[in-house]
Amino acid sequence: MKIVALPTIALVMGVALTVGCASGNEALKNKAERVITITRNERRGLEKTIPAAFDAIDPVDLTPGRIKTYDTRTVELLFEATAIAADYSDRPELTRAMEDAFEEAYKRGFIGDMVKQLHTRYVTERRWDKARALYERFPGSLKDPEVREPSTPVSGPAVYEVAPDGKSMTLKPLDIKSRPLIVAVVSGGCHFSQDADAAIAADPGLSQALTENAIYVDPSRYSLPLEALAENNRTQKYKVFVLYKASGFGGLDFRQTPHFYFLNDGRVVHDVLGMGPDITAELREGLTKIGLAAPSSR
Numbered sequence: 001m002k003i004v005a006l007p008t009i010a011l012v013m014g015v016a017l018t019v020g021c022a023s024g025n026e027a028l029k030n031k032a033e034r035v036i037t038i039t040r041n042e043r044r045g046l047e048k049t050i051p052a053a054f055d056a057i058d059p060v061d062l063t064p065g066r067i068k069t070y071d072t073r074t075v076e077l078l079f080e081a082t083a084i085a086a087d088y089s090d091r092p093e094l095t096r097a098m099e100d101a102f103e104e105a106y107k108r109g110f111i112g113d114m115v116k117q118l119h120t121r122y123v124t125e126r127r128w129d130k131a132r133a134l135y136e137r138f139p140g141s142l143k144d145p146e147v148r149e150p151s152t153p154v155s156g157p158a159v160y161e162v163a164p165d166g167k168s169m170t171l172k173p174l175d176i177k178s179r180p181l182i183v184a185v186v187s188g189g190c191h192f193s194q195d196a197d198a199a200i201a202a203d204p205g206l207s208q209a210l211t212e213n214a215i216y217v218d219p220s221r222y223s224l225p226l227e228a229l230a231e232n233n234r235t236q237k238y239k240v241f242v243l244y245k246a247s248g249f250g251g252l253d254f255r256q257t258p259h260f261y262f263l264n265d266g267r268v269v270h271d272v273l274g275m276g277p278d279i280t281a282e283l284r285e286g287l288t289k290i291g292l293a294a295p296s297s298r
Contacts, residue, residue: 025070025071025074028057028061028070028074028078029073029074029077031053031056031057031081032057032074032077032078032080032081033077033081034053034056035050035053035054035081035084035085036077036080036081036084038050038053039084046088047088047255050084050085050087050088050089051085051088051089054081054082054084054085054089057078057081061078062078062082062097062100063100064100064103064104067100067101067104068104070104072105072108072110075101075104075105075108076105076110076112078097078101079098079101079102079105079114079117080117082094082097082098082101083098083117083120083121086098086121086124087124087221090247092125095121095122095125095127098117098118098121099118101114102114102118115134115138115140116142118134119131119134119135119142120222120223122134123144123220123221123222123223123224124221124222126244126245128144128147131144132144142223144224145166145167145168145169145224145226146167146168146169147160147168147169147170147171148168148169148170148171149170149171150171154171154173154244154248155248156173156174156248157173157174157175157176157248157249158171158172158173158174158244158245158248159171159172159174159215159217159241159242159243159244160172160241160242160243160244161239161241162226162229162230162233162240162241162242163226163230164230164233164234165230166226166227166228166229166230166231167226168226169224169226169242171244172241174215176249176263176266177265177266179213180213180262180263180264180290180291180292181213181214181215181262181263181290182210182213182214182215182260182261182262182263182286182287182290183214183215183217183249183252183260183261183263184210184214184215184216184217184258184259184260184261185217185219185252185254185256185257185258185259185260185261186216186217186218186240186257186258187218187219187220187257187258188218188225188228188229188232188240189225190257190258192257192258192274192275193257193258193275195275196258196275196279197258199275199279199280200279200280200283202280203280203294204295205294205295205296206280206283206284206287206294207237208294208295209287209292209293209294209295210238210283210294211237211238213287213292214238214260215241216238216239216240216241217240217241217242217243217254218240218241218242218243219243219246219254219255219257220242220243221254221255224242226242229242250266251267251268252268256273256274258273258274258275259271259272259273259274260272260273260283260286262286262287262289262290263290264289264290264291269286269289269290270285270286270289270290271286272286
């Protein structure tokens with residue numbers, strides 16, 4: 001009886017362990033799919049719902065030792081969910097988790113569009129060293145333009161100035177305290193930014209005031225449309241710069257465009273978000289609050 005009982009117990013335990021691991025794997029898949037589903041089905045409040053859904057994933061499940069135990073589909077879903085969460089969270093460790101999932105997928109010969117997504121993450125974080133290394137490893141991936149930065153790190157407000165030919169950009173610290181200033185967060189690919197630009201251009205006095213006192217910044221979170229920015233800078237009255245890092249601008253959010261911030265001594269005293277029917281009046285109000293005034297359009 002003992003000879004029969006021992007292997008029977010071992011078999012039962014083995015089945016139980018296999019089922020338990022599969023169940024855990026499916027649970028993790030469901031959590032990752034939940035994050036992905038939110039981006040497909042919801043349009044508002046993602047800044048809260050995405051991080052909340054991603055927090056259901058235990059940080060231990062994102063470690064290399066754990067990732068290598070998952071089936072390929074789980075690795076794929078975990079990579080995508082982590083990439084989405086990184087877009088809505090100020091958590092640099094998520095980039096490392098993306099890298100770990102990427103390496104595991106690469107070992108298995110399945111990376112899909114992960115190279116592009118990882119490159120996008122490096123662009124968002126302004127990690128040009130990693131972006132270059134990725135390009136050298138996968139020459140078919142997107143290559144970034146030449147980026148010129150000072151040898152000493154820049155921690156405060158800073159922007160990239162785009163070269164006239166759109167092939168390079170140079171990092172420049174930005175003074176936001178010595179005078180009243182408007183930081184206009186715009187994107188050439190955003191039709192609301194385009195509408196706001198048209199409304200401002202239709203008001204010559206307001207257009208002049210912003211041209212003289214505003215710095216236009218394109219967040220360029222996922223890509224660098226340098227040639228388009230260079231063309232704008234050659235043909236328009238105002239120059240558009242590329243954001244360095246949002247963390248250098250205390251109190252400013254660069255995730256939505258257009259967004260106009262009116263600063264006095266570096267502090268935000270008024271802001272206008274989006275393109276509304278009263279945008280010109282709201283912008284004039286902001287100018288007044290920082291001690292500036294736009295000539296009448298009449």
